[in-house]
Amino acid sequence: MGSVPNQIQERPSAAPKMARPVRRGFMALLRNPRARTRLIVTLIVFLISLMFVFPLYWMLVLSTHTLQEVSAFPPPLLFGTALGDNLSRLLEAFSPLQAIWNSLLVAVPKTLGLVLISALAGYGFSRYARLTTAQWLLSAVLATLFFPPSLGLIPFFLEMKVFGWLNTFLPLIIPAMASAFGVIWMNTYISAAIPRELYEAAELDGAGPMTTFWRVVLPIIRPGLSALAVWTFIGTWNDFQIPLIILNDADKFTMPLALTTLSAMRSSDTPAIMLGTALGILPVFLIFAFLSRQFISGLTSGAVKS
Numbered sequence: 260m261g262s263v264p265n266q267i268q269e270r271p272s273a274a275p276k277m278a279r280p281v282r283r284g285f286m287a288l289l290r291n292p293r294a295r296t297r298l299i300v301t302l303i304v305f306l307i308s309l310m311f312v313f314p315l316y317w318m319l320v321l322s323t324h325t326l327q328e329v330s331a332f333p334p335p336l337l338f339g340t341a342l343g344d345n346l347s348r349l350l351e352a353f354s355p356l357q358a359i360w361n362s363l364l365v366a367v368p369k370t371l372g373l374v375l376i377s378a379l380a381g382y383g384f385s386r387y388a389r390l391t392t393a394q395w396l397l398s399a400v401l402a403t404l405f406f407p408p409s410l411g412l413i414p415f416f417l418e419m420k421v422f423g424w425l426n427t428f429l430p431l432i433i434p435a436m437a438s439a440f441g442v443i444w445m446n447t448y449i450s451a452a453i454p455r456e457l458y459e460a461a462e463l464d465g466a467g468p469m470t471t472f473w474r475v476v477l478p479i480i481r482p483g484l485s486a487l488a489v490w491t492f493i494g495t496w497n498d499f500q501i502p503l504i505i506l507n508d509a510d511k512f513t514m515p516l517a518l519t520t521l522s523a524m525r526s527s528d529t530p531a532i533m534l535g536t537a538l539g540i541l542p543v544f545l546i547f548a549f550l551s552r553q554f555i556s557g558l559t560s561g562a563v564k565s
Contacts, residue, residue, distance in 0.1 A: 315540075322534035329529050345530040349521070352531070355538045357510065358517035363542065365431045365502075365513060366495040372436035374488050378480065381445025382472050386458060388450065397446065403439045409500075416504055426507045435495070441487055448483035449476065489550045496543055514539040 317336075321329050324339035349355065380400075387393045419430040453476055461471040477484075499515040506512060512520065521535050 318533050318537055322530055322537050324530055326528065326530060341530065342534070345534045348528060349531045349535050352521045352535075353509070353512075353517045355517070355535060358512055358514045359538070359542055361428075361511055362496055362513040365428050366492050369432045369435050369495050370488050370491045372432070373438050373441050373491050374484055376436050377438055377441030377445045377487060378449075378477070378484060379472070380442045381447075381449050382476055384442070384446045385449040385453065386468070397443075400439050400442050404443070412500075412504070415501075419505065425505060426511065427505075428511070430505050431495075431498075431501060431513075438491070441491070444487055445480070445483060449480055452479055452483070485550050489547055492546055492550075493543055 317334075320335060320338055322345055323342045324335050325341045325344070328335055328339060328341070384393055384397050388397075415430075415434070416425075419425055422429075424430045457475060458471060461475050466474065496513075497515060498513070499519075502513045502516055506516065509517075509520065518532075518535055518539055522532060
Protein backbone atom coordinates (compact mmCIF):
# COMPACT_ATOMS: atom_id res chain seq x y z
CA MET A 260 0.00 0.00 0.00
CA GLY A 261 2.91 2.34 0.66
CA SER A 262 4.18 2.04 -2.92
CA VAL A 263 1.03 3.44 -4.52
CA PRO A 264 1.67 7.11 -3.63
CA ASN A 265 5.22 6.81 -4.90
CA GLN A 266 3.96 5.48 -8.22
CA ILE A 267 1.48 8.34 -8.44
CA GLN A 268 4.17 10.90 -7.64
CA GLU A 269 6.65 9.40 -10.08
CA ARG A 270 4.14 9.24 -12.97
CA PRO A 271 5.27 11.78 -15.59
CA SER A 272 2.90 14.47 -16.71
CA ALA A 273 1.21 13.90 -20.08
CA ALA A 274 0.85 17.60 -20.91
CA PRO A 275 4.46 18.19 -22.03
CA LYS A 276 4.35 15.06 -24.22
CA MET A 277 1.16 16.32 -25.87
CA ALA A 278 2.53 19.82 -26.30
CA ARG A 279 5.71 18.71 -28.06
CA PRO A 280 3.99 17.19 -31.16
CA VAL A 281 1.76 20.26 -31.44
CA ARG A 282 4.78 22.56 -31.24
CA ARG A 283 6.69 20.46 -33.75
CA GLY A 284 3.75 20.43 -36.13
CA PHE A 285 3.41 24.21 -35.90
CA MET A 286 7.13 24.72 -36.55
CA ALA A 287 6.95 22.35 -39.52
CA LEU A 288 4.01 24.38 -40.81
CA LEU A 289 6.03 27.58 -40.60
CA ARG A 290 8.95 26.01 -42.44
CA ASN A 291 6.72 25.01 -45.37
CA PRO A 292 6.49 28.03 -47.72
CA ARG A 293 3.17 27.02 -49.23
CA ALA A 294 1.57 26.28 -45.88
CA ARG A 295 2.98 29.51 -44.46
CA THR A 296 1.46 31.47 -47.33
CA ARG A 297 -1.92 29.82 -46.77
CA LEU A 298 -1.74 30.65 -43.07
CA ILE A 299 -0.96 34.30 -43.77
CA VAL A 300 -3.76 34.56 -46.34
CA THR A 301 -6.19 32.95 -43.91
CA LEU A 302 -5.26 35.42 -41.18
CA ILE A 303 -5.65 38.36 -43.56
CA VAL A 304 -9.06 37.15 -44.75
CA PHE A 305 -10.11 36.61 -41.14
CA LEU A 306 -9.11 40.16 -40.17
CA ILE A 307 -10.90 41.64 -43.17
CA SER A 308 -14.01 39.59 -42.39
CA LEU A 309 -13.83 40.81 -38.79
CA MET A 310 -13.79 44.41 -40.04
CA PHE A 311 -17.07 43.82 -41.89
CA VAL A 312 -18.76 41.72 -39.21
CA PHE A 313 -17.87 43.87 -36.20
CA PRO A 314 -20.12 46.85 -37.14
CA LEU A 315 -23.10 44.48 -37.42
CA TYR A 316 -22.24 42.92 -34.07
CA TRP A 317 -21.82 46.32 -32.44
CA MET A 318 -25.16 47.46 -33.85
CA LEU A 319 -26.84 44.52 -32.12
CA VAL A 320 -24.95 45.26 -28.91
CA LEU A 321 -25.96 48.95 -28.86
CA SER A 322 -29.60 48.02 -29.43
CA THR A 323 -29.62 46.21 -26.07
CA HIS A 324 -28.19 49.06 -23.95
CA THR A 325 -29.57 52.27 -22.52
CA LEU A 326 -28.67 55.69 -23.91
CA GLN A 327 -26.42 56.39 -20.92
CA GLU A 328 -24.53 53.14 -21.42
CA VAL A 329 -24.11 53.81 -25.15
CA SER A 330 -22.77 57.32 -24.47
CA ALA A 331 -20.26 56.08 -21.87
CA PHE A 332 -16.58 55.60 -22.58
CA PRO A 333 -15.39 53.02 -23.33
CA PRO A 334 -18.51 51.93 -25.21
CA PRO A 335 -20.08 48.55 -24.36
CA LEU A 336 -18.91 45.52 -26.30
CA LEU A 337 -21.23 42.93 -24.72
CA PHE A 338 -25.00 42.62 -24.85
CA GLY A 339 -27.08 44.53 -22.31
CA THR A 340 -30.52 44.17 -20.73
CA ALA A 341 -32.43 47.18 -22.13
CA LEU A 342 -33.80 45.51 -25.26
CA GLY A 343 -37.41 45.67 -24.06
CA ASP A 344 -37.27 49.39 -23.25
CA ASN A 345 -35.66 50.19 -26.60
CA LEU A 346 -38.31 48.18 -28.41
CA SER A 347 -41.13 50.04 -26.65
CA ARG A 348 -39.67 53.41 -27.68
CA LEU A 349 -39.21 52.12 -31.22
CA LEU A 350 -42.86 51.08 -31.43
CA GLU A 351 -43.90 54.59 -30.34
CA ALA A 352 -42.18 56.04 -33.42
CA PHE A 353 -43.34 53.55 -36.08
CA SER A 354 -44.36 49.94 -36.60
CA PRO A 355 -41.36 47.89 -37.78
CA LEU A 356 -43.58 44.99 -38.83
CA GLN A 357 -45.70 47.27 -41.04
CA ALA A 358 -42.59 48.76 -42.67
CA ILE A 359 -41.14 45.29 -43.24
CA TRP A 360 -44.43 44.11 -44.72
CA ASN A 361 -44.55 47.11 -47.06
CA SER A 362 -41.00 46.44 -48.21
CA LEU A 363 -41.85 42.80 -48.85
CA LEU A 364 -44.94 43.81 -50.85
CA VAL A 365 -42.63 45.78 -53.13
CA ALA A 366 -39.48 43.67 -53.19
CA VAL A 367 -40.95 40.18 -53.70
CA PRO A 368 -43.22 40.87 -56.74
CA LYS A 369 -40.61 43.11 -58.33
CA THR A 370 -37.88 40.49 -57.89
CA LEU A 371 -40.00 37.67 -59.29
CA GLY A 372 -41.21 39.71 -62.25
CA LEU A 373 -37.80 41.16 -63.06
CA VAL A 374 -36.08 37.78 -62.93
CA LEU A 375 -38.71 36.15 -65.17
CA ILE A 376 -38.78 38.96 -67.74
CA SER A 377 -34.99 39.25 -67.79
CA ALA A 378 -34.63 35.49 -68.25
CA LEU A 379 -37.11 35.43 -71.15
CA ALA A 380 -35.53 38.45 -72.83
CA GLY A 381 -32.00 37.16 -72.29
CA TYR A 382 -33.03 33.78 -73.68
CA GLY A 383 -34.49 35.38 -76.78
CA PHE A 384 -31.44 37.55 -77.43
CA SER A 385 -29.12 34.60 -76.86
CA ARG A 386 -30.98 32.10 -78.99
CA TYR A 387 -31.53 34.47 -81.92
CA ALA A 388 -28.26 36.37 -81.57
CA ARG A 389 -27.46 35.84 -85.26
CA LEU A 390 -30.39 38.00 -86.35
CA THR A 391 -29.53 41.61 -87.14
CA THR A 392 -32.70 42.84 -85.44
CA ALA A 393 -31.77 41.09 -82.21
CA GLN A 394 -28.33 42.68 -82.25
CA TRP A 395 -29.81 46.16 -82.74
CA LEU A 396 -32.35 45.65 -79.97
CA LEU A 397 -29.68 44.36 -77.60
CA SER A 398 -27.52 47.40 -78.38
CA ALA A 399 -30.48 49.67 -77.60
CA VAL A 400 -31.02 47.91 -74.27
CA LEU A 401 -27.33 48.24 -73.47
CA ALA A 402 -27.39 51.96 -74.32
CA THR A 403 -30.00 52.63 -71.63
CA LEU A 404 -27.48 51.67 -68.96
CA PHE A 405 -25.45 54.79 -69.76
CA PHE A 406 -28.25 57.15 -68.66
CA PRO A 407 -28.40 57.92 -64.91
CA PRO A 408 -31.74 57.01 -63.29
CA SER A 409 -32.13 60.50 -61.84
CA LEU A 410 -32.33 61.91 -65.38
CA GLY A 411 -35.84 60.51 -65.85
CA LEU A 412 -37.07 61.11 -62.33
CA ILE A 413 -39.37 64.06 -63.14
CA PRO A 414 -40.91 62.45 -66.29
CA PHE A 415 -41.42 59.26 -64.28
CA PHE A 416 -43.25 61.16 -61.55
CA LEU A 417 -45.47 62.95 -64.08
CA GLU A 418 -46.24 59.69 -65.85
CA MET A 419 -47.25 57.97 -62.62
CA LYS A 420 -49.44 60.98 -61.80
CA VAL A 421 -51.25 60.61 -65.13
CA PHE A 422 -51.78 56.90 -64.42
CA GLY A 423 -53.13 57.69 -60.95
CA TRP A 424 -50.51 55.49 -59.32
CA LEU A 425 -49.09 58.01 -56.87
CA ASN A 426 -49.05 56.89 -53.23
CA THR A 427 -49.35 53.25 -54.33
CA PHE A 428 -46.87 50.41 -54.68
CA LEU A 429 -47.48 49.97 -58.43
CA PRO A 430 -44.81 52.49 -59.59
CA LEU A 431 -42.27 50.68 -57.43
CA ILE A 432 -43.05 47.27 -58.97
CA ILE A 433 -44.35 47.31 -62.55
CA PRO A 434 -41.96 49.75 -64.31
CA ALA A 435 -38.99 48.29 -62.46
CA MET A 436 -39.61 44.81 -63.88
CA ALA A 437 -38.08 45.96 -67.16
CA SER A 438 -34.41 46.04 -66.19
CA ALA A 439 -31.69 46.61 -68.76
CA PHE A 440 -29.11 45.24 -66.35
CA GLY A 441 -31.16 42.07 -65.82
CA VAL A 442 -31.54 41.50 -69.57
CA ILE A 443 -27.83 41.99 -70.23
CA TRP A 444 -26.93 39.77 -67.27
CA MET A 445 -29.16 36.90 -68.34
CA ASN A 446 -28.19 37.21 -72.00
CA THR A 447 -24.51 36.96 -71.07
CA TYR A 448 -25.13 34.06 -68.67
CA ILE A 449 -27.30 32.07 -71.08
CA SER A 450 -24.90 32.62 -73.97
CA ALA A 451 -22.06 31.21 -71.87
CA ALA A 452 -24.00 28.34 -70.26
CA ILE A 453 -26.19 27.06 -73.12
CA PRO A 454 -24.47 25.75 -76.28
CA ARG A 455 -26.33 26.08 -79.56
CA GLU A 456 -26.22 22.29 -79.95
CA LEU A 457 -28.64 22.06 -77.04
CA TYR A 458 -31.18 24.21 -78.91
CA GLU A 459 -30.78 22.06 -82.00
CA ALA A 460 -31.25 18.88 -79.97
CA ALA A 461 -34.43 20.28 -78.42
CA GLU A 462 -35.77 21.20 -81.86
CA LEU A 463 -35.09 17.67 -83.10
CA ASP A 464 -37.13 16.34 -80.18
CA GLY A 465 -40.04 18.53 -81.23
CA ALA A 466 -39.73 21.16 -78.46
CA GLY A 467 -40.77 24.70 -79.33
CA PRO A 468 -38.97 27.85 -78.12
CA MET A 469 -41.01 28.21 -74.91
CA THR A 470 -40.86 24.49 -74.13
CA THR A 471 -37.10 24.64 -74.58
CA PHE A 472 -36.91 27.58 -72.21
CA TRP A 473 -38.99 26.03 -69.42
CA ARG A 474 -37.71 22.45 -69.61
CA VAL A 475 -34.13 22.81 -70.87
CA VAL A 476 -32.76 26.29 -70.30
CA LEU A 477 -34.37 27.21 -66.98
CA PRO A 478 -32.90 24.33 -64.90
CA ILE A 479 -29.39 25.15 -66.16
CA ILE A 480 -29.51 28.90 -65.56
CA ARG A 481 -30.80 28.69 -61.98
CA PRO A 482 -27.47 29.95 -60.54
CA GLY A 483 -27.72 33.06 -62.70
CA LEU A 484 -31.35 33.56 -61.73
CA SER A 485 -30.50 33.26 -58.04
CA ALA A 486 -27.68 35.78 -58.31
CA LEU A 487 -29.94 38.25 -60.14
CA ALA A 488 -32.71 37.69 -57.58
CA VAL A 489 -30.38 38.41 -54.67
CA TRP A 490 -29.07 41.55 -56.34
CA THR A 491 -32.57 42.79 -57.19
CA PHE A 492 -34.09 42.05 -53.79
CA ILE A 493 -31.32 43.79 -51.85
CA GLY A 494 -31.37 46.79 -54.20
CA THR A 495 -35.15 47.07 -53.92
CA TRP A 496 -35.10 46.70 -50.15
CA ASN A 497 -32.55 49.51 -49.82
CA ASP A 498 -34.19 51.78 -52.41
CA PHE A 499 -34.95 55.19 -50.98
CA GLN A 500 -35.30 57.74 -53.79
CA ILE A 501 -38.26 56.34 -55.73
CA PRO A 502 -40.39 55.50 -52.65
CA LEU A 503 -39.63 58.98 -51.30
CA ILE A 504 -41.25 60.75 -54.26
CA ILE A 505 -44.09 58.24 -54.74
CA LEU A 506 -45.33 57.41 -51.23
CA ASN A 507 -47.00 59.98 -48.97
CA ASP A 508 -48.80 58.00 -46.28
CA ALA A 509 -46.67 56.84 -43.37
CA ASP A 510 -48.60 53.57 -43.28
CA LYS A 511 -47.17 52.76 -46.74
CA PHE A 512 -43.56 53.66 -46.02
CA THR A 513 -40.98 51.03 -46.84
CA MET A 514 -38.22 50.26 -44.37
CA PRO A 515 -35.70 52.92 -45.52
CA LEU A 516 -38.37 55.64 -45.33
CA ALA A 517 -39.55 54.44 -41.92
CA LEU A 518 -35.99 54.46 -40.59
CA THR A 519 -35.58 58.01 -41.86
CA THR A 520 -38.73 58.99 -39.97
CA LEU A 521 -37.33 57.32 -36.86
CA SER A 522 -34.06 59.25 -37.20
CA ALA A 523 -35.98 62.52 -37.54
CA MET A 524 -38.21 61.83 -34.52
CA ARG A 525 -35.55 60.35 -32.25
CA SER A 526 -32.28 61.67 -33.58
CA SER A 527 -30.55 61.29 -30.21
CA ASP A 528 -32.01 57.87 -29.33
CA THR A 529 -29.14 55.75 -30.62
CA PRO A 530 -30.31 52.42 -29.09
CA ALA A 531 -33.77 52.68 -30.71
CA ILE A 532 -32.25 53.62 -34.07
CA MET A 533 -29.83 50.68 -33.89
CA LEU A 534 -32.67 48.33 -33.01
CA GLY A 535 -34.78 49.56 -35.91
CA THR A 536 -31.85 49.18 -38.28
CA ALA A 537 -31.24 45.64 -37.04
CA LEU A 538 -34.89 44.73 -37.63
CA GLY A 539 -34.67 46.29 -41.07
CA ILE A 540 -31.72 44.22 -42.27
CA LEU A 541 -32.91 40.94 -40.72
CA PRO A 542 -35.19 39.97 -43.67
CA VAL A 543 -32.35 40.68 -46.09
CA PHE A 544 -30.13 38.17 -44.31
CA LEU A 545 -32.90 35.58 -44.27
CA ILE A 546 -33.69 35.99 -47.97
CA PHE A 547 -30.01 35.91 -48.85
CA ALA A 548 -29.52 32.69 -46.89
CA PHE A 549 -32.49 31.09 -48.66
CA LEU A 550 -31.35 32.12 -52.13
CA SER A 551 -27.79 31.06 -51.36
CA ARG A 552 -29.00 27.51 -50.82
CA GLN A 553 -30.86 27.72 -54.12
CA PHE A 554 -27.70 28.99 -55.75
CA ILE A 555 -25.66 26.00 -54.51
CA SER A 556 -28.33 23.49 -55.52
CA GLY A 557 -28.44 25.06 -58.97
CA LEU A 558 -24.70 24.62 -59.35
CA THR A 559 -24.89 20.94 -58.49
CA SER A 560 -28.07 20.03 -60.41
CA GLY A 561 -27.77 22.03 -63.61
CA ALA A 562 -25.14 20.71 -65.99
CA VAL A 563 -24.62 20.11 -69.68
CA LYS A 564 -23.42 16.63 -70.53
CA SER A 565 -21.24 16.45 -73.59
